[in-house]
Amino acid sequence: MGLAAVKSEQVDWEAGLVQRARSGDMRAFERLYRDHVGRVYGLCLRLTRDPAGAEDCAQEAFVNAWRALGRFETRSSFGTWLHRIAVNVVLSRRRRPTEQIELSSHDVEQVESDHDWTLDTPVEVGEIESAIAALPEGARDVLVLCGIYGYSHGEAGQMLGVAEGTCKAQLHRARALLRAKLHPEV
C-alpha cells in the first residue's frame, strides 16, 4: 500500500514534468531523462548486449518520446511508456524477426507455474548476466522484461508484439536454458 502511495505521488510529480515538457520545456524533459535514462539504458543493454548500440537505442528512445509526448496519457506510467518506446527501437534495429516458438498444450501447465524465480543457490551477478546475454533473442527479451523489469506476460507481449501465450512459452524456454547453464535449480 505504501509503495502504491509513493508510486502514485511519483506519477503525479512526473505528470507535472511531462506537462511542462510537452509544452517545450527542455529543462523538464532533461529531468525526466535523468530520472529514467538508467533504466532505459539497462533495458537496451540487456536486449542488445552491445554497450554502444544500447547508448544509441536509449538516445533514440528519448528522441521518439520527445516527439510523441503529446500522445502520452499522464495517468499511466511514464517509465512503462518509455520502456515500450525503447523496446520498439531495439526491435526495429534487428535485422531479422525474432524467432517464435510453438507452445504445446503439455507445456502450458508447466508454463503457468513459471513465476517462481527464486534460485535455490545464490549465483554471482556477472555469471547470471552472462547467461542471460547468451540466451536466444526471443527468450532473452521476455526474460528481461518479465524476470528483471517485472512486466506481466501480457505487458511484455504487447511491447514485443507477440501473443501472451508466446511470451509464456519464451519465458519457460528461458528458464530451462538458464537452468542448464547455471546448474542450480532455477
Added chain:
Amino acid sequence: MSDTAPTKITRLDELPRDIPPPRDGWPALEARLLLPNGTTATDEGLRGARPTIVRRSVTHRSAVWFGAVAAAVAAVAAGILVDRLILQAGHADVGRQLTAGQSPIQTRGEQGGERGGELAAAFVSDPRYLAERSALLASLDERLKSLPPQTRRQVLASLATIHQSMQQIQQALGREPTNALLQGLLIDTYQDEMRVLTAVQEAGTGSGES
C-alpha cells in the same frame, strides 16, 4: 567497473534495473531535439499551445528545415569570409569580426529569426558558453599582438582549421541532421575553438612573465 567483490543473488529481480550509461548523453540528445527534424517543441505544442521556448522554435517544420539549410549555407559563406580575412589581414580585428556575427557559429544571439542556431543551438545557446566566448573574443586581438609572430600565425591558422571543420560538419549535418556522430564532432569542434581562445588568453596573461 569497480573491483568490489561480486554480489550473489537468488532472484532475477534483484539484478539492477538501473545501469548508468558510460557517458552523459544529455548534451547530444538536447542537440538532436533542437535540430529541424527533432523540432523544438512536441508536435502538438507546435500546433496548439504556446511553447515556453517559443523564442527558439520556428512555427512551421518546413520553415525550420529551410532555415537550417540557409543557416548552413550562410555558415559556410561566413566562415570562408572570416578565414580569408584572418589569414590575409593577420590578426587585425579578428576578435571583433568573430563577435560581429561573421563567425561560422551561427549563434542565436548573433543571428535573427530562423536564420541561425538550429544546427548548433543547443550548445552555443548556453548563456555561460556565450558569455565566456564573448569575453575571450573581446581580448583576442590584444592577446594575439602579444604573441611572437610565428605563434600568432599558427594560432590563426589553427582557428581557420577549426572553422573549416565546423563548416564541413555543418554541411554534412545539413544532409543528415540526426547523425549522432556528426553532432558529437560538431560540439567537440566548438570546444576546440574555446580551447584555442583560452590558450591564447593564458599565453597573454603572464606566461613567462618576468
Added chain:
Amino acid sequence: MRTSAFLSLAVVTVAASLALGTAQARTVQQQVSADPRGAVDVSDVSGRIEIIGWDNPQVSVTANLERDSQRLEVKSDRGRTSVRVTHGPGGFVDGGGDVRLVVHVPRESEVNASSVSADIASSSVTGAQHLQSVSGEIDAELGAGTNEVKSVSGAIHLRGSGAGSGSLRVTDVSGEVKVSKLAGDLEATTISGDLDAQVAAAHSVRVHTTSGDLELNAGLERDGTIEAETVSGDQHIAASAPAGFQYEVRTFSGEINDCFGQRSERTSEYGPGRRLDGARGAGNGHVRIKSLSGDVSLCDH
C-alpha cells in the same frame, strides 16, 4: 697619437655599452634550501629553462644573463621556491635578450614552469610537473603524479621515466605532440599538430586532434577505455587489454581498416558513414574511435 686614438676608442666602446645597457653576458648562481617535496615555480620569457632533479634539499639556479638590466630572483618560503628573471626599468622588450636557466630541484618536487618562447626541458623529476609555453618547445621526462603540459605552438616531446604510474594531460594548439613510454592515463589534444603516443597500463586514454594525424599504441588495464577522435586527421590505433577489448569505430566519410580480417559496414543505406564493431577476446576493455573524414586503422598491440 696612437694612445689618444686607443683611449678615444675605449671611451666610445664604453659609451656604446652604457647606451645599449647590455654590458657583457654574465653567469649568476643562487642556491636556497628547499622542501624535498615542495613546489618550485620557474618562469622565463625567452631562452631556455632546464630543470634537473637531484637528491639535495636545495634549489640551485645557474642563469646566463645577457643584459645588465636582467636580474635573477630566487625566493623560498613555506615549501614553495620561485625562480624568476626580472628586467630593469624598461621592462621586457620584445627580443629583450634570451636567458638560459639551469635549475636543480629536489627530485620529488612539484615543478611549475612557464615561458613565452623559452624552451623547457626537464629530467629526473619524479614529482608532478606543470609545464607550459607559448611557442617554446617542451621536452620532459615525467614521473608518477598528475602531470600537465601545454603549449600553443611549440612542439611537445614527453616520455615516461619508469618511476611508477602517473597521469598526463597534454594540450597543444599547433605543435606536434609525442608521448613515449607513459605508464598511466593520458588525455591529449591538438588542433593541427600530429599526435603520437605510446601508453601502457592505462585506465583511460583520450586523444583528440582536429586535422593532425593520430598514432596511438596503448596497453589498457582490465576495464580500460580508449577514446580517439579526429575530424580530418587519419588515425592508426594499436590497442591491447588483458583478455581483450571491444571496439566501435565510426567514420562519416573516411575508410576503416583493421588487422582482424573484418570488413566495415555502412551505417546507412542512403548516405555515407561506415562502422566497424567487434571484439578481440572476451575482455572488458573498450576502444571507441570516431572521425569525420579521416581514415582509421585499428590493430592489436
